[in-house]
Amino acid sequence: MTALKIAGVPEHFNLPWHLCIEQGKFAGVGLDVEWTDVPEGTGKLCQMLRDGSTDIAVILTEGIIKDIAAGNESKIVQVYVGSPLIWGIHVAAGPNHRSLQDLQDGKVAISRYGSGSHLMAIVNAKQQGWDTTALRFEVINTLDGAVEALSTGKADYFMWERFMTKPIVDAGVFRRVGDCPTPWPCFVIAVRNEVLETHADEIGTLLDSINQMTTGFKDLPDIDHILAERYNQQTEDIREWLKLTEWSQKTLDSNTFEKVQDQLFELKIIEKKAAFETAAG
Structure with missing residues (x-):
């Protein structure tokens, strides 16, 4: 079993990860996945990638692009939620x-x-x-x-x-x-470069598993009620949210990456831009 530490916000977007863990989807393909809820959000998640307290982060697109441009040695391996936040x-x-x-x-x-x-x-x-x-x-x-x-x-x-x-x-x-x-896909999956170099195959297996879950997530029986109960929401609000939310199984394309970077640079949030090849793939 390969142990992987994953962190993300305690929000309804991330229920697919919890279901994969609870249903043994990761364990069934040889992965011991440990999830950490991070209510502080993207800034804390960037710090955790930097200090090695997590291997993988499910993180806001603009936040991780900003931090990679500032020297975070991680890479965006996939878009997780393709719709705006x-x-x-x-x-x-x-x-x-x-x-x-x-x-x-x-x-x-x-x-x-x-x-x-x-x-x-x-x-x-x-x-x-x-x-x-x-x-x-x-x-x-x-x-x-x-x-x-x-x-x-x-x-x-x-x-x-x-x-x-x-x-x-x-x-x-x-x-x-x-x-x-947001004028771009809202969540991506980022992995520390060190983990990518040593566990590339396992990261691929992890992505295959979560993508299988997100592909059929909206069709799961009673998923609206499950989400409402777990995240203290009204069922009608969850149904509206599900209509607006689209999970993704695709990599981040260079046009989207540059669109986000250009916006951050224009707003003086970043001082220099990162090369797409070093930031995503």
């Missing part, structure tokens, strides 16, 4: 910040620098015509931290995946004032 723009429920335009001078809650919540706040600001260099940030680490920061006024708004935050909106804690979909 719909980032909800959230404020504390209450009389303030009635619209997106009210947030131009507000402080943004982010899980950490380099995270999706950080990068997409800059993307959103550019789309709104705001001065991206004037953005101010409050690091809150997790979704619970965001609730505390918005509720106490430490930050004015927070961007996170729309459906995972909907229970907080439904509970009257957050209000969503807008959406900001």
